[in-house]
Amino acid sequence: MKPAFSLCVYCGSRPGAHPAYGAAARQVGRWIGEHGGQLVYGGGHNGLMGMVADATLAAGGQVIGVIPKALVEKEWAHRGCTELHVVDTMHDRKRMMAERADAFLALPGGIGTFEEFFEVWTWRQLGYHDKPVGLLNIEGLYDGLESFLKATVRAGFVNDWQMDLIRTSRDAEGLLQNLINDAGLAPAPQLGQI
Template identity: 70%
Template structure:
């Protein structure tokens, strides 16, 4: 395994938010077949649970998301965890030949929660640095089922989009109606005058991984590569 090396924060992509001061970060690089060293066609930041959930459909959907990303020449950006849906989507992306960029705080690495076979595993000091780097490395964002951490990440990038800090598409994958109650609450907020339809329309909502991912990637200005299995 390569030794951790000091790197500079950031990826130089198009996010317009003000940059904080430098943060300490380590990068662990892994070695994979040549296909994983090819520049990815696009990067999808996936937010999801560190638990598998009660229904096997959640893991099946996370696996389908990872296979779609890797199978269409993409790159997964995620929180670097090895458990629950996080580990499932990362494993599936690697299985399909895609790159996986994990970003995880040092405190979680010390609890042995990190997925150490990511293509790149960035170990950072704080949660704020983690979320900033994930946002910078992504072309689009997708939330799968998860707990309060997943929802916090979704609402943060949604708010940033509302305020004009980025123009990257945001998606919500509503697996087996998991987010039905949340969507109903948000529509109630619109009815009560605290939100409007424009804000709701900033998030693309779907219940099938393939069509939603295609929509998000195309909205980000990219054309997914043909699925290698279909060639």
């Protein structure tokens, strides 16, 4: 069955120091599955990556994992994915994930998560895609980043319209619904009734 939507989620291959990070990853995965969606992610089985994938599968959603050969062992590739694609490079991974997604969401994570989030935001402002991009700010993890981004606007390096290309929120369910609605895949009244 064709999924109602496909959401690319970037997140940590570690669980992080606060239990709220894992709870948010599981909440996002459950929401995707319960709303007939598909998760596209980095294909790992550990940390927040594994939590969001397992929760999506447990809630009846499909999971597309994309992982480079070099990281199959390091990230313990999730063999339970609906589809697991092993690619040659990180560039191949990111391209395939972007192609398979209707929207993007960054959860708590490290350098890889930051890089992927900024890349899809950059691609959007350059016009390479017009897919919604979101940042889920759990336990204030991204407060400093949000302050920094506002400082770049004040400093004249980022425009307000570029900031408007991303959505940030502490509310997972509200952000998820907004991203899917912004992708034009489900009007809010119908999505809320599922």
